[in-house]
Each structure stands twice: as structure tokens, then as C-alpha cells.
Amino acid sequence: MTFISFSFYIFLAVIVLIYYILPLKIRWLTLLAGSLCFYAYISQYSAAKILALVMAAFLCWILGLFQSRFPKLKKIWLALSIVAIGIPLLVMKGMPFLERLTGGRTPEWLIVPIGIAFYSMQLISYSVDVYYGKVDAQRNFLKFLLFVSFFPQIIQGPIPRYDQLQSQLVEGHRFDERGFVKGFMLILWGFFLKLCIADKAAVIVNTVFDNYPTYRGMYVLVAGILYSFQLYADFLACTTLAQGMARLFGIELTDNFHHPYFSDSVKDFWRRWHISLSSWLKDYIYIPLGGNRKGKLRKYLNLIVTFAVSGIWHGSGFKYLFWGLLHAGYQIAGEVLDPLKKQFDRVLLLNEHGKVKRCFRIIVTFILVMVGWIIFRADDLRTGLSMIKSTFTVHNTWILTNDAIFSLGLGWKECIVLVLCLGILFIVSFIQEKGIQIRNKVLNLNLLLRRFIYIGAILFILIFGTYGYGFNAQSFIYGGF
Amino acid sequence: MKRKITIKFTVFIVITCVCVGLVNEWLKPKYYYNETWPTTNTYEDFYKLKRNSVDVLMFGSSHAVSCLNPQVIYDHYGITSYNLGCEQQSLVVAYYWLREALKYQSPKAVIVDTYTLHKYYDAYVYNNMNCSEGAVRKAMDAMRLSPLKWEAGKAIEKEDPTQSALSFSFLNIRYHTRWMNLTENDYTENSMVDHGGIKGFTVLDTVDPSLQYVPFKAADAEGVEAEEMVETAKKYLDKIVELCKKKNIQLILINIPCDESINRYKSTKEYADQNEIPFYDFNEEKLYHEIGYNVAEDYWSHPNYKGAEKVSDYLGKILLNTYGIEPRQDASYDDSREVYEHRIEISDYYRQVIFISI
Numbered sequence: 001m002t003f004i005s006f007s008f009y010i011f012l013a014v015i016v017l018i019y020y021i022l023p024l025k026i027r028w029l030t031l032l033a034g035s036l037c038f039y040a041y042i043s044q045y046s047a048a049k050i051l052a053l054v055m056a057a058f059l060c061w062i063l064g065l066f067q068s069r070f071p072k073l074k075k076i077w078l079a080l081s082i083v084a085i086g087i088p089l090l091v092m093k094g095m096p097f098l099e100r101l102t103g104g105r106t107p108e109w110l111i112v113p114i115g116i117a118f119y120s121m122q123l124i125s126y127s128v129d130v131y132y133g134k135v136d137a138q139r140n141f142l143k144f145l146l147f148v149s150f151f152p153q154i155i156q157g158p159i160p161r162y163d164q165l166q167s168q169l170v171e172g173h174r175f176d177e178r179g180f181v182k183g184f185m186l187i188l189w190g191f192f193l194k195l196c197i198a199d200k201a202a203v204i205v206n207t208v209f210d211n212y213p214t215y216r217g218m219y220v221l222v223a224g225i226l227y228s229f230q231l232y233a234d235f236l237a238c239t240t241l242a243q244g245m246a247r248l249f250g251i252e253l254t255d256n257f258h259h260p261y262f263s264d265s266v267k268d269f270w271r272r273w274h275i276s277l278s279s280w281l282k283d284y285i286y287i288p289l290g291g292n293r294k295g296k297l298r299k300y301l302n303l304i305v306t307f308a309v310s311g312i313w314h315g316s317g318f319k320y321l322f323w324g325l326l327h328a329g330y331q332i333a334g335e336v337l338d339p340l341k342k343q344f345d346r347v348l349l350l351n352e353h354g355k356v357k358r359c360f361r362i363i364v365t366f367i368l369v370m371v372g373w374i375i376f377r378a379d380d381l382r383t384g385l386s387m388i389k390s391t392f393t394v395h396n397t398w399i400l401t402n403d404a405i406f407s408l409g410l411g412w413k414e415c416i417v418l419v420l421c422l423g424i425l426f427i428v429s430f431i432q433e434k435g436i437q438i439r440n441k442v443l444n445l446n447l448l449l450r451r452f453i454y455i456g457a458i459l460f461i462l463i464f465g466t467y468g469y470g471f472n473a474q475s476f477i478y479g480g481f
Numbered sequence: 482m483k484r485k486i487t488i489k490f491t492v493f494i495v496i497t498c499v500c501v502g503l504v505n506e507w508l509k510p511k512y513y514y515n516e517t518w519p520t521t522n523t524y525e526d527f528y529k530l531k532r533n534s535v536d537v538l539m540f541g542s543s544h545a546v547s548c549l550n551p552q553v554i555y556d557h558y559g560i561t562s563y564n565l566g567c568e569q570q571s572l573v574v575a576y577y578w579l580r581e582a583l584k585y586q587s588p589k590a591v592i593v594d595t596y597t598l599h600k601y602y603d604a605y606v607y608n609n610m611n612c613s614e615g616a617v618r619k620a621m622d623a624m625r626l627s628p629l630k631w632e633a634g635k636a637i638e639k640e641d642p643t644q645s646a647l648s649f650s651f652l653n654i655r656y657h658t659r660w661m662n663l664t665e666n667d668y669t670e671n672s673m674v675d676h677g678g679i680k681g682f683t684v685l686d687t688v689d690p691s692l693q694y695v696p697f698k699a700a701d702a703e704g705v706e707a708e709e710m711v712e713t714a715k716k717y718l719d720k721i722v723e724l725c726k727k728k729n730i731q732l733i734l735i736n737i738p739c740d741e742s743i744n745r746y747k748s749t750k751e752y753a754d755q756n757e758i759p760f761y762d763f764n765e766e767k768l769y770h771e772i773g774y775n776v777a778e779d780y781w782s783h784p785n786y787k788g789a790e791k792v793s794d795y796l797g798k799i800l801l802n803t804y805g806i807e808p809r810q811d812a813s814y815d816d817s818r819e820v821y822e823h824r825i826e827i828s829d830y831y832r833q834v835i836f837i838s839i
Contacts, residue, residue, distance in 0.1 A: 006647055177486060413661045451493060455500050462501065463508070468654040469645070 002042060002155070003241045004194055004467070011038070016248050020175050027172040031146055031249065038151040042114050052088075052113040057141075057148040059084045060123040064130045064137040064144075074131055081127040089120040093316055115154045117313060121280055122148060126162045128284055135163050143170050152242040156235070158256040158276035165253070173250025182439050183247030188457050190241035195465030196421040198234035201226040203409035203466065209377055212387055215408075217394030220387045222405065224374045228366070229422060231373060232260065235274070259429045261369075264361035266330040269369055277313070281306050296335075304328045319381040326372050417464045502626075505652040508659045509622050511666050513673040514820065517685070518543060518568050521670075522678035524623030527563060527582070529674075530813065535586045536806050537562035539681070540575040541594025542601075542612075547783040548737040549592065551680035552814065552821045553790050554797035559808025562592075562800075564681030569616035571597060572717035573640060577633035579721060581624055583728065589806050590731040591721070592796065595749045595760075596739065598710045598718060608641030609713040617641075621649050640713050679821045680814070682789070686828035687780045694776040696769040697743040699750075707748035715752070722756050731804050734760040737792055738774050739782040761799075763792060771795070786825060 002008050015034040019027050036050070043049035063081040067074050126147075129135045138144040147166050153159075208215040208223035215223070239256040246253045256276050263269035270278050286306040292299040304325065311324020344350075350357045371388055378384030399405055406412050431438060442453060512520040523546075537560060539549045545566035554562050563586075565578050575593060582588070601611045610617055617637060624630045634649030648654035659667075666673065710718075725732040734753050736746070741764040753760035763769055772791045779788025800806040 006651075175486075411661065447489075451496065454493070455497055458497060459500060459504055462653045463504065463657050463660050465657065468657060469648065 003238065004191065012245060012248070019249055024172040024174070027249075028143065028146060028170040031150065031169060032142060035146060035149040035151040035154070039114070039149055039154060042155065049113045052116075053119065053149060054145065056085055056088070056113075056119070056123060057145050060127055060148075061138065061141050061144045064127060065139070067127075067130050068137040078127055078131045082124055085120050085123045085127075089116055092116055093312055115156075118157050118159055119148050119154060121159045121277075122162075125159070125280060125284060129162055135166075138162075138166065146170065150246075152245040153253060156238045156242070157274075158239055158242065158253055159280055160253065160276070165251075168251045176250055178443060179247055179250055181443060183244045184454075185439050185442065186240050186244030186247060188244075188454065188461070190237045190244055191461050191465070192421070192457065193233040193237035193240060193425070195461055195467050197418070197425060198230045198237060199466040200410065200414065200418045200421070201230035201233070203414075204405075205230055205377070207408040209379075209387075212378070212383060213390070216387070216390035217396040218391070218399050219396070219408075220374065221391050222399075224370045224387075224391075227377050228261070228370045228373050229425075231377075232257070233425065259433050261366055262362060262429065262433055263365050263369075264358055265334055265365055266327060266368055267334060269365055270327070270331075277310070281310055285309055300328075300332045303331055307331075314376075317380065319375050319378065319384055322381050322384075323372050323376045326375070330368055330372075414466075421464075501651075501653070505656070506670070507663075507667060508656040509652050510619075510656065510659065511670055511673070512619065513666065514676055514678040515673075518546065518619075518683060519678050520567050520619040520623060522674060522676075523565065523567065523681040524620070525674040526678050526680070527565065528585070528625065530563065530585070531811075532585055533587045534811055534813070535561050535563045536588055536809070537590045537592060537800060538579065538582055538586065538588045539564040539566060539592045539594075540570060540579065541566040541592075542570045542596050543568045543783055544596045544737050544739055545570070545592075545594035546681065546683050547685045548789045548792050549594070549796065550682045550786070550789045550793040550821075552682060552817055553793040554800070555811070555814045556818065557794055558797035558801045559810070560797055560800050560806050561809055561811050561814070562680070566594065566681065567616065567620040569597065569601060569612035570620060571610045571612045571617060572714040572721070573610060573633075573636060574612075574617060574620045576717045576720050576724070577629065577636070578620060578624070579724065580629055581627075583724075584629075588730055590733060590800060590804055591725055592733045592735055593718070593721060595734050595736045596741075598714045598749060598752075599708055599745045600711055608643065609711070610637065610641045611711045611714055614641070614644060617644070618655065622652060624649075626650060677816055677820055679817050679824070682821075684786045684821065684824040684828055685780075685783050685789075686785045686831070687783065688778065688785060689780060690777050692776045692780065694738070694740060694769075694781065696764055696766040697746065698766045699746075702743050702747040702750065705743050705747055707751055708742065708744035710748055710752070718752070722758065732758050733799075733804070734758055735796070736760075736762040736764060737782075738763045738769065738776065738779070738784065738788065740764065759803075761796075768795075786828065 011034075015030060019030040022030055039053060040050055060081055063077045063084070066077040070077070126135070130137050138147070143166070146169050147160075147162060148154075150160075150165070150169060205223050205227045208219050209227070212220070236257050239253075243253045243255075254276065256274060258272040258275065260269050260273040263272050286302055289302040289305060290298055291302060307324040307328035308321060309324070310327075311320040311322070314320045314323070345352065345357065350360070374388055375381060375384035378387055403412070406415060410418065428438060442450060445453070512518060512522075514522045537551075537554070539545055539551070539562060541549070543566070546564060546568070549562075549564050549566070551562040551564055554560050563582075565575075565582060567574070572593075579591065597611055600606070605612055608614075621630070621633060621637070624633070631646070631650055634646035637649070638644050638646040645654060722732060724730075734749065736749065741762065746762050746765065749762070750760055752758075761768060763772065763774065772795045774788065774791055779785060779791065781788070784792065801808070
């Protein structure tokens with residue numbers, strides 16, 4: 001919600017203005033002050049939550065310093081750091097899970113700091129990187145605190161690496177018009193993704209998922225497909241907005257997605273989806289466990305552990321664990337069945353690198369991922385499995401032709417807009433997949449045409465977006481993790 | 482370089498704001514003179530009036546809109562007045578519209594119909610506005626963008642948290658889905674507004690010969706319990722009283738013939754007496770008979786134009802004789818007279834058609 005609220009953009013404008021007014025050397029202080037103010041606001045001015053963030057950052061910072069000052073005890077400092085940061089995260093993530101199992105209640109004294117899942121991973125990666133000598137320990141706590149709390153990415157990532165972000169944050173940037181406009185375009189694109197795709201699709205998705213088993217069979221399939229796009233558009237919107245805001249200060253955040261629905265295998269999907277999380281899991285869990293260096297069986301076990309962690313990170317509950325394990329299962333099955341797939345290709349005379357084969361693989365991957373998303377979105381694991389089952393057992397294909405689909409909250413006109421917007425997303429993704437940056441192309445147009453595009457985009461979002469009276473603006477889905 | 486960027490940025494912001502404003506105007510619902518409650522004409526016409534050309538402003542719910550006829554007051558007494566009432570007009574809306582109106586006019590008197598001082602309808606008790614969201618929007622959407630409108634939005638949001646203050650300034654927040662329902666009315670605003678209304682008055686023609694009403698006596702109020710006013714309504718009436726005192730405007734409270742209860746009469750009367758404000762309740766026997774009102778002919782709550790003429794004529798008389806409002810010439814009343822007479826002709830024609838068919 002915050003990133004699409006009017007007041008947030010007033011706040012952002014003020015921070016941008018102050019940033020560029022102050023001398024270059026101390027511009028980073030504006031970002032720190034802005035980040036802390038933003039964190040205070042989203043924490044509803046809870047002193048405990050703010051203190052939790054600062055304390056976690058301080059612990060990690062001081063233990064990082066100890067690592068460089070007392071290198072002989074490096075392992076101990078690292079272990080302490082991981083325990084100090086990891087345990088609160090595990091408690092937060094595990095508490096609702098235990099509640100469900102034991103029927104108990106979360107103690108009132110337990111506070112859940114906003115963005116803990118994201119900043120904890122940031123802190124752990126910093127400690128490990130200091131340990132392996134990939135980065136030098138930061139000596140200035142305030143600069144380190146800025147790295148942890150940088151406001152565009154604290155709630156929903158992307159999860160930055162210290163070596164990628166730190167110097168950009170503190171070095172101070174001169175105003176660069178092209179970069180600034182690129183940031184503006186990213187923000188517009190983020191709004192488009194959020195309001196014209198994610199929140200619009202959410203209307204149908206929520207109707208079906210919140211009213212199962214009233215809606216079964218083909219309804220579940222339609223909602224499953226839409227949820228796949230809703231989740232992607234929502235999360236991409238969030239990351240794009242974060243990138244756009246950071247770009248206004250001359251800071252570049254890494255891409256978190258690389259057109260995941262163009263993946264031709266589940267393994268490929270995880271190289272393209274939530275890249276900052278996937279690479280974190282790879283670098284700090286999968287590889288330390290041995291990766292694929294210790295034989296096939298061990299590799300599969302490592303995959304299972306890594307994806308189980310990913311599932312638990314996403315939420316407490318069996319459905320998340322199952323979802324993580326399902327993806328591990330997909331990848332293991334993909335490898336085990338590889339000879340069979342090759343046989344299949346030979347029988348059907350499919351060219352390994354041909355377009356038909358690739359399209360087929362993309363569609364199959366999408367279906368497999370969508371099945372996982374249905375479980376991810378359902379109320380619980382049992383409901384999720386039942387919903388998937390209903391797509392095979394309940395036959396109601398006619399809902400696609402008798403207008404019943406338009407009774408799920410979006411009329412036919414809005415459905416057309418949604419399809420049109422998904423079409424735009426597809427075309428843009430397709431162009432980007434070819435390595436073309438649309439932002440650069442737009443920037444090279446003449447001023448009048450550019451303004452026409454910007455204003456046209458603003459008006460399009462204002463008119464066709466899903467927001468305002470009658471709609472409960474959806475919070476960013478990944479904000480909940 | 483810095484200057485060039487600032488200019489480019491400012492120009493872009495201005496063009497964007499203009500475009501958003503135009504789109505919002507296009508998306509906003511419109512209610513013209515050819516409808517029963519022509520809110521768009523009421524407020525747009527008001528902005529077109531010559532500055533300081535109106536001596537009396539009127540506020541109130543649909544009761545006031547259908548009963549207080551500025552055309553009659555002008556034609557009979559030469560007093561220029563304007564009816565800024567609207568359907569279910571909350572006292573909050575009346576207060577902010579009075580402040581908006583004072584930017585353009587310097588009235589000598591303000592007439593407030595008191596119907597919405599008391600609970601209007603059970604369906605709206607979820608908020609403190611004492612009216613529907615739609616009614617608030619009708620009046621507020623027509624207000625020009627200004628810090629006052631922002632303040633009004635904040636005040637409304639406070640009284641009814643289901644509404645968003647921002648949406649009163651950025652209408653797209655409320656109406657962007659209207660792109661699916663735009664009609665001819667949304668493309669013809671200029672010509673429809675140019676046609677003009679009847680200074681905020683609406684002509685109704687309802688008649689029910691079976692209707693009977695026995696007005697209460699003021700003296701009977703002594704033995705009854707006063708009905709409590711809606712807290713927010715009272716708070717904003719206080720603000721109106723204060724504002725009128727500050728601006729040296731004569732405030733007059735009225736209640737048109739609407740089968741009002743004596744309990745409500747009593748609480749309004751007590752309020753008026755406490756604040757030394759004149760209060761004219763046309764449901765009370767003396768006034769009811771004095772103006773020659775007859776519910777069987779004139780209808781009530783939303784009187785037909787004949788009933789409205791009786792009440793308006795009386796108000797014109799007291800404005801002239803009791804409150805010393807001077808007559809003046811204003812050509813804009815000649816235009817609205819044409820509209821008024823045309824509407825009466827249509828009403829009479831249909832009344833005859835119905836009569837013959839019966």
C-alpha cells in the first residue's frame with residue numbers, strides 16, 4: 001500500500017529535493033534520515049520495532065568489525081552473528097506454525113519488525129561475505145545502518161548484497177537527468193503492473209479462492225492462471241517501484257526478475273524468479289551444503305533442504321513447506337526424467353533447440369509453476385490440493401462461453417482491459433528478452449513524443465487502474481513474507 | 482542548466498495536472514437542469530454569477546431545493562438570492578459551501594433549512610454526515626479545487642471514515658471506473674451548463690388531493706420533549722452561526738411544510754432562541770395558515786412549484802420588510818425566468834394530460 005499512496009510520493013519528493021540540495025559528501029545522510037523516518041512510519045512509530053531494526057544492525061555491524069579485528073575468532077563471530085539474526089527470524093516465522101500445531105497464542109510481548117525477512121537475509125549475507133573476505137567490514141555504523149534500512153527496498157526487497165549497494169548509497173550522486181527520468185519511467189511501469197494487472201486480476205482471484213468450493217473446476221484454472229500473473233505483476237511492481245525510487249537518487253538496484261514465465265524448465269524459472277532470494281539461497285545454503293559437488297543423491301538432498309528453507313521463509317504453514325518441496329521435486333524429477341524426455345523428443349521429432357520445443361517447454365513449466373501457486377494462494381494445503389483436484393474432476397468448461405466468468409467481480413469491459421494489459425506486459429517482456437531496453441528507446445525520442453507517452457501512461461493508469469472507492473487496494477503480496 | 486531542468490520539470494507537471502483535471506472533469510457524474518435535482522447546474526451556474534450580485538444565499542436538503550425559489554423572490558420583491566441546497570445536504574456540506582460562496586458573493590442574509598439537523602435516515606447512521614455518500618459527492622464534486630475544498634474533504638473524511646479526503650480533490654480516485662458508463666451527458670457539459678438552471682431551484686409538480694395535514698401549535702411544544710439534534714449537524718450549524726456573525730450576515734432558520742414533528746420543532750426553536758436567530762417553521766399552525774398553504778394542492782416535503790411560490794413569497798416579504806434587504810436589478814434573472822416559465826409550462830401540460838387521461 002505504502003508505495004502506491006499519495007503521501008508516500010510527497011515524502012519521496014521531499015527526500016529527493018533535500019538529497020540534491022545538500023553537499024555531495026553528506027547526501028547519504030538524507031537517505032538515512034529518510035529511511036529511518038519511513039521505517040518509523042510503516043512501524044506505526046513503534047519504538048520497539050525501530051529499536052529491533054537498529055539493534056539487529058548494530059549486532060551484525062559490531063560482530064563484522066570483530067571479524068576483521070580479531071580474525072582468529074572469525075568463526076565464532078560469524079556464528080554469533082548468524083544466531084543473533086537468524087533466531088529472531090526463525091521465531092517469527094515459526095511462531096504461527098507452532099500456534100496452529102499447539103493451538104496456543106503468540107505472546108503479546110513478541111514484536112514482529114517490518115521487513116525482518118528481508119533485512120535478516122541482508123545481514124546474514126553481509127556477515128558471511130565479511131567472513132570469506134569478499135567485503136571489508138564497514139567501520140561507520142550509520143553507513144551500515146543505511147545499507148540495512150534503505151527505504152525503497154526494506155519492506156519487499158530486492159535483497160541487496162553489501163558489495164552491490166553500499167558504495168552507491170554513501171558516495172553521493174550528482175543529478176543526472178536521464179537517470180532521473182529512467183527512475184520516473186520505472187515508477188510509472190510499477191504503477192501499471194500493480195494497478196492495471198495485479199490488483200485487477202486480484203478481483204477474480206480473490207472471488208474464486210475466497211469462495212472455494214463454490215467455484216471449482218474451470219474457475220480454479222482461470223483463477224490459477226490469473227494468480228500466477230497477479231503474483232508476478234505485484235512482486236515485479238514492487239521491485240520496479242523500488243528500483244525507480246532508488247534511480248531518482250542515482251542508485252541502481254539489481255533486477256529481481258528476468259521474465260520468469262519465459263522459463264523453459266523449473267530450474268530456469270528459479271534463475272529468473274525473485275533472483276535476489278534465489279541467489280541468496282544458492283550462495284548461503286545450497287553451495288555451503290555442498291551444492292552439486294558431492295554426488296547426485298547429496299545434490300538432491302541439498303535441493304530439498306534449500307527449497308524447504310525457501311518455503312518456510314515464505315510463510316509458516318504446511319502449504320508453504322509443501323510448495324517449496326514441490327519445486328524441489330520438480331527439479332529432481334526434471335533431472336531424473338531427462339533421458340525419458342530426450343526419448344520423447346526423438347519420437348515426436350522435436351528439435352532440441354527448436355521454437356516448437358521451447359514453446360512446449362515454456363507452457364509445461366508455466367503449468368507446473370501455476371500448480372504450485374494454487375497451493376501457495378489457497379487457504380491451506382488441503383484446500384489447495386482439493387482445488388487442483390477439482391480442475392480434473394469438475395467439468396464446467398461452459399463458464400468460458402456463457403459469461404459466467406464476468407460474474408466474478410470484473411465486467412467484460414474490465415476483463416478486456418486486463419487482457420490488454422497482460423498483452424502489454426507480454427510484449428514488453430518479449431522485447432526485453434531480446435536484450436532491448438525500452439526505457440532507452442523512449443529516452444531517445446523527441447521531447448514532445450516522450451511527454452505524450454508519459455502523460456498518456458499516467459492517464460491510462462488513472463482511468464483503467466483498479467483502486468479507489470469500491471476497491472480495497474491490495475497490499476503488496478510479498479510484503480507479507 | 483538547473484534553470485532549464487526546473488522549467489522543463491514545471492512545464493511537465495503543469496501539463497500533466499491540466500490533463501488529469503480534464504479527465505477528472507470528464508469522468509465526474511453530471512446532473513443538469515433537465516433532471517429533478519440539477520446539482521451540476523446549481524453549482525456551475527453559481528460560479529457564473531457576477532461577483533457580489535447575490536444578497537441572499539439558501540442552503541438545505543432537497544426540501545429547500547424544491548421549495549425556496551429565488552426567481553419568485555426576485556420577481557415579487559426584486560431581491561437577488563441563490564439556492565445552494567442539494568439533495569440530503571448535510572450541515573457539513575452547507576458550511577463549506579457557504580465558505581466557498583463567500584469567496585464570490587457578499588450576502589446580507591443566509592437562509593438554512595433545518596431538516597437535516599435531526600436524524601435523516603437510518604441507513605446513514607454508519608457515519609456522522611447524516612446523509613448518503615452520493616449526496617455529499619454531488620455537492621462537493623462541483624466545488625472548485627482550492628485549499629478550502631481540501632479542508633472540506635478532510636472534515637468529511639473525519640465524519641465519515643469510509644470516504645477519502647484525497648478523492649475530493651482527485652476525482653479519479655472515486656470515479657475512474659465511470660469510463661465504462663459514460664453517456665451523452667458527459668460529453669456535453671459546456672452546452673448543458675450554458676443553458677442555465679433556475680438559480681438552484683427545481684420545479685416539481687406533485688399533487689395529492691387526498692393529502693391532509695393538521696399543523697401543530699407552537700404553544701403545544703411546551704409539554705413535549707425536544708428531539709436531540711445530530712451532533713455533527715449541530716456542530717456545523719454552530720460554525721455557520723459563528724461565520725455569519727463574523728461576516729455580519731443575517732442568519733435565518735426555516736423549516737418548510739414537511740409534516741415535521743413538534744419534538745424537532747422544539748429543539749430547533751430552543752437552539753434558535755439561544756443563539757438569537759429567527760426561526761420560521763411552516764409546519765406550525767400560524768405560519769402555515771398565514772401563507773395559505775394547503776398540502777392537498779401544494780404537496781409537502783418536496784412541494785410543487787405552487788407550494789414553493791407560497792413559501793418563497795413569504796420569505797421575500799420578510800427579507801424586504803423585516804431584514805431590510807434592498808431590491809436590485811439583475812438581468813441574469815430574466816434568463817432564469819425563461820427556464821422557470823418553460824418548466825412550469827411543461828409541468829402544467831403534463832398535469833393536464835394526466836388529468837384528461839384519468
